[in-house]
Amino acid sequence: MSYHGGEFDVIVIGAGHAGVEAGLASARMGANTLMLTLNLDAVAYMPCNPSVGGPAKGIVVREIDALGGEMARNIDKTHIQMRMLNTGKGPAVRALRAQADKFTYQHEMKQTIENTENLLLRQGMVEQLIVEDNKIRGVVTQTGAAYHAKSVIVTTGTYLRGKVILGDLAYESGPNNMKPSVNLSYHLQELGFEMVRFKTGTPPRVNGQTIDYEKTEIQPGDDIPRAFSYETTSFITDQLPCWLTYTNESTHELINGNLNRSPMYSGMIEGTGPRYCPSIEDKIVRFNDKPRHQIFLEPEGRNTQEVYVQGLSTSLPEDVQHEILKTIPGLENVRMMRPGYAIEYDAIVPTQLWPSLETKKIEGLFTAGQINGTSGYEEAAGQGLMAGINAARKVQNKEALILDRSEAYIGVLIDDLVTKGTNEPYRLLTSRAEYRLLLRHDNADLRLTEKGHNIGLIPDERYDAFVNKKAAIVAEIKRLEKTIIKADEEAKKVVEEAGSAPMKEAVSAAMLLKRPELTYDHVTRLAPATEKIDADVAEQVEIQIKYEGYISKQMEQVERLRKMENKKLPEDLDYMAINGIATEARQKLAEVRPLSIAQASRVSGVNPSDVSVLLVYMEQGQ
Amino acid sequence: MSYHGGEFDVIVIGAGHAGVEAGLASARMGANTLMLTLNLDAVAYMPCNPSVGGPAKGIVVREIDALGGEMARNIDKTHIQMRMLNTGKGPAVRALRAQADKFTYQHEMKQTIENTENLLLRQGMVEQLIVEDNKIRGVVTQTGAAYHAKSVIVTTGTYLRGKVILGDLAYESGPNNMKPSVNLSYHLQELGFEMVRFKTGTPPRVNGQTIDYEKTEIQPGDDIPRAFSYETTSFITDQLPCWLTYTNESTHELINGNLNRSPMYSGMIEGTGPRYCPSIEDKIVRFNDKPRHQIFLEPEGRNTQEVYVQGLSTSLPEDVQHEILKTIPGLENVRMMRPGYAIEYDAIVPTQLWPSLETKKIEGLFTAGQINGTSGYEEAAGQGLMAGINAARKVQNKEALILDRSEAYIGVLIDDLVTKGTNEPYRLLTSRAEYRLLLRHDNADLRLTEKGHNIGLIPDERYDAFVNKKAAIVAEIKRLEKTIIKADEEAKKVVEEAGSAPMKEAVSAAMLLKRPELTYDHVTRLAPATEKIDADVAEQVEIQIKYEGYISKQMEQVERLRKMENKKLPEDLDYMAINGIATEARQKLAEVRPLSIAQASRVSGVNPSDVSVLLVYMEQGQ
Numbered sequence A, B: 001m002s003y004h005g006g007e008f009d010v011i012v013i014g015a016g017h018a019g020v021e022a023g024l025a026s027a028r029m030g031a032n033t034l035m036l037t038l039n040l041d042a043v044a045y046m047p048c049n050p051s052v053g054g055p056a057k058g059i060v061v062r063e064i065d066a067l068g069g070e071m072a073r074n075i076d077k078t079h080i081q082m083r084m085l086n087t088g089k090g091p092a093v094r095a096l097r098a099q100a101d102k103f104t105y106q107h108e109m110k111q112t113i114e115n116t117e118n119l120l121l122r123q124g125m126v127e128q129l130i131v132e133d134n135k136i137r138g139v140v141t142q143t144g145a146a147y148h149a150k151s152v153i154v155t156t157g158t159y160l161r162g163k164v165i166l167g168d169l170a171y172e173s174g175p176n177n178m179k180p181s182v183n184l185s186y187h188l189q190e191l192g193f194e195m196v197r198f199k200t201g202t203p204p205r206v207n208g209q210t211i212d213y214e215k216t217e218i219q220p221g222d223d224i225p226r227a228f229s230y231e232t233t234s235f236i237t238d239q240l241p242c243w244l245t246y247t248n249e250s251t252h253e254l255i256n257g258n259l260n261r262s263p264m265y266s267g268m269i270e271g272t273g274p275r276y277c278p279s280i281e282d283k284i285v286r287f288n289d290k291p292r293h294q295i296f297l298e299p300e301g302r303n304t305q306e307v308y309v310q311g312l313s314t315s316l317p318e319d320v321q322h323e324i325l326k327t328i329p330g331l332e333n334v335r336m337m338r339p340g341y342a343i344e345y346d347a348i349v350p351t352q353l354w355p356s357l358e359t360k361k362i363e364g365l366f367t368a369g370q371i372n373g374t375s376g377y378e379e380a381a382g383q384g385l386m387a388g389i390n391a392a393r394k395v396q397n398k399e400a401l402i403l404d405r406s407e408a409y410i411g412v413l414i415d416d417l418v419t420k421g422t423n424e425p426y427r428l429l430t431s432r433a434e435y436r437l438l439l440r441h442d443n444a445d446l447r448l449t450e451k452g453h454n455i456g457l458i459p460d461e462r463y464d465a466f467v468n469k470k471a472a473i474v475a476e477i478k479r480l481e482k483t484i485i486k487a488d489e490e491a492k493k494v495v496e497e498a499g500s501a502p503m504k505e506a507v508s509a510a511m512l513l514k515r516p517e518l519t520y521d522h523v524t525r526l527a528p529a530t531e532k533i534d535a536d537v538a539e540q541v542e543i544q545i546k547y548e549g550y551i552s553k554q555m556e557q558v559e560r561l562r563k564m565e566n567k568k569l570p571e572d573l574d575y576m577a578i579n580g581i582a583t584e585a586r587q588k589l590a591e592v593r594p595l596s597i598a599q600a601s602r603v604s605g606v607n608p609s610d611v612s613v614l615l616v617y618m619e620q621g622q
Ligand SMILES: Cc1cc2nc3c(=O)[nH]c(=O)nc-3n(C[C@H](O)[C@H](O)[C@H](O)COP(=O)(O)OP(=O)(O)OC[C@H]3O[C@@H](n4cnc5c(N)ncnc54)[C@H](O)[C@@H]3O)c2cc1C
Pocket: A013, A014, A015, A016, A017, A018, A019, A036, A037, A038, A039, A042, A043, A044, A045, A046, A047, A048, A049, A124, A125, A126, A127, A155, A156, A157, A158, A159, A160, A175, A176, A180, A181, A184, A200, A201, A202, A277, A313, A341, A342, A343, A368, A369, A370, A371, A374, A375, A376, A377, A380, A381
């Protein structure tokens, strides 16, 4: 029996990392939003590593923040450690990474949701979607509530027909013994969605009291206060260290000797795992010449002794897991608290989505997060935010917001998914972005705040500060370009101290800054600003001047691409009717239905010659 | 496939309120202890009201503390509000009650466990017990770990074949959508345990932001700092209020009109519910002349907007729950976050236990908590503590610690269970204790610290302080008995001010204190102590002097009873061979196998004449 549960603009199914961003964005944009989740005690739960950020992912977190999302603010409030990675390298690969207090992270996020206007968080299990004429109309829960809405976002993560596997044991389950979501998965299949079976895994957790830290290397957080969010002004100063240790020959022998008991090799696991997040047994098999692998020991929070053993993701039987731990320096006497395991789940084939994350099959139905074939909290959050934005804009009869590959890692991620699909859990890597030098950690605000403000997620006050910052950067660059520095004693001294080649003649301060050895600080000692320049303005000035050449080269490529992006293709183009396109390309194009010539060119199986035909066809007015 | 998981002295199955006390006590007594639980994120989880204490239950918490248990310390560290109930009434009914921060309560308890020596907390689902020759040998988990031990304590709460029910919906589940424990229940039945099916229920949770508190009455915490534990010295000062509102005619009409949809009346619920913790539909039906029922709105913690609607426990369908909430002042526009529900589960018939909580059938196997047919966190914790103590003592070849009915509410609870059994979830009430005036909130330490110290759970330092306190009480009573107060001006003034009848002649300070209107403070104004007397010593002195008459009368009764308690009965007495006992009594006695004449006399169906026969039989040396 079902009853009328209420009318909403947007319904979000799930309160994982995708769901919380989707719900918050939608509600903040004024859409009356309902968020349903299986267990209110596990909102924004981290079933795997207690950390946020890192290469590529960290930049996504900054992008989420620039667009008005929550992940950055939430981790700024709840981390136990924060580190900038690759500080010695160029700005394109720098990335912030935080260790989370897993429990506080959840509670903080839940509270933010509870305090958000237009947003109703409720425990409930969705079992069906209400669909009429291929349009979404609402959802029905296990308790019989029929909630109606114009847009629905599915963010069910690893719960769809979830199955936990370790050793020869397998049972239906969501992450960490939570309930799986079975009926909804069958229902999606009945609605005609093509699904795939993926799997991911997690390592054991151990009791920190039983670790011999003396045998490991300490990994402290940064001394410099850092934040993901551009809004954060107060910083957590008491950080906890992580610890580094390694596997060794004994570990590897043990694993090799037990491969026959691994469900991955016995054929018990059907789902495809993430190549870039391999289990330890995978690593041993695939890189069998490597004498050791890194193992990071990461506390799960301030008020717990549970420690996450990063690098040891496994679905080997529990007894083997005990033995493996014992072989690792520092863990000889460790007491395991939870075993590692693999989880198999259903995901939908993401080429069934438009770049807005709306499904092609059912209007108003969006999907985001792990259900779209990705893995990772940040990937989930980025998609959740975009789905939330676009679901709300759909209700408000506004055009979808689509980020392109040159604007954001989020753009790369979504374009990859909807254009190429994925045959394993997709993880964002810097190598997936062709414009890495543009998609930096430091300039996420410059790239996206404008858009965040336009859609109503960045408040005016923050936007005004942003506009001022942008102006200050421009002004300072101009000033340095105009200020001429003579090759006098003082200049020579600065240059020499920095270990740079002697100055021969007067040059602009900007020219001087281009020298690799010289920093903004050096140069402004010779050309001091009249007003105080903020550190983040200075950082931008330095990067923009130093890398001007590379950056403008990438910008030119982007411009060229943008022309192709602007050549739109109709959603309903009949590829079968276009002569001259190869059969495989034709089928792929008909499946993906790209929205631009540029997107068409990225569809796998589509060759440049096919693109040319398409171009001609479109230019001839079809 | 199973593997050898390790040797322990004691294994505790479950980390609910019974399990955590059992594990901590056992480990602290030096037994190498393993504690297994389904989900490490839900240690000491409160599936129902976020509160600890109250009438009878609050006294149990103090008793747990006096014996060296954890509940009191844990709630002292994590409450959001603390109140002494019935301060206007006599000392026997005073009781402390705290609102818990549900999440902090869990995390604090988990951390205490993680930091305890000899105690290993591990996630795992026990599916079988290892039994040889009717002796427990260990347990086997779902992941194939066979852990061996000399004692095993089962504390599985409401998880055994748990089934959530609301409206016409029913599904296998533990509390709040957690996994149920199915195989272990069948296994216990296979081992020959007689099981019963009980049920309990919980009310909806609502978002505090949507409550109109103006329409409710505020219930602040006490201004005076209070604590459950005798060890607590620092107090939480920023308390949160609760709020009081009421049901009304519309609520009652609505419920009456929907009784046909209630699973309790449709016959869908088979389990027996707790009479003293009725659902709202039960209250409406059973007390249908009552125009209104109290509803307390209790925050679930400091960092959440979830509010527990105490008094509205229900398994009515979700849509009816929404409607019910709307009828209540202050909740007209409330947003429900989780619906209420009932849960059915298997419990074992507790007459299958010795007073030590060891099962009669399998040596070394103990059970404690909701599995024994009780309901309530405190009842669970009290049993858990005793089972932990006795399991450890068993391993150490020491005699079981058994509290009698005059020593502790815990004694009353366990004696009731093992002697009388229960045909509904058993809840502790002050009316269950015949020596209420002895089993006070204020004297739990005097009653039990000695025992706690003897068994090794109360450290010497605390014990020494206790001995000093006891001496100070005795000395101060003596002093007041000896100090004569003349009927002079000053005395007359004090007596008159207190509104007591005029003094006619000189009396001892103790005699004066017996007057109902006079307090220890009044009397010591006239007979000041030479040294500073601690407030808790003063409290004891006052109570012991004031209620001396009643107390010594109860003590006499206790002495009489104790004689009967000291007349031991052998465990294996063949009741069938004793002539003159009525058939029903004989069967009951054979089932319960009481350990003393006193216990035999409390077995239901056993009459005084049967007891006389038994006495004669025993005195004649059988
Ligand atoms: C065991 C394990 C190991 C992992 N290992 C890694 C790793 O090594 N590296 C990595 O990057 N990522 C890993 N992940 C992935 C990471 O956890 C996810 O990518 C991320 O949590 C996905 O976020 P999400 O929001 O898509 O889904 P989730 O965080 O899973 O959230 C799903 C939400 O949907 C809700 N839900 C599900 N079904 C329903 C329904 N029918 N009705 C209502 N609500 C519903 C759930 O209650 C939950 O709130 C792992 C995940 C698991 C479980």
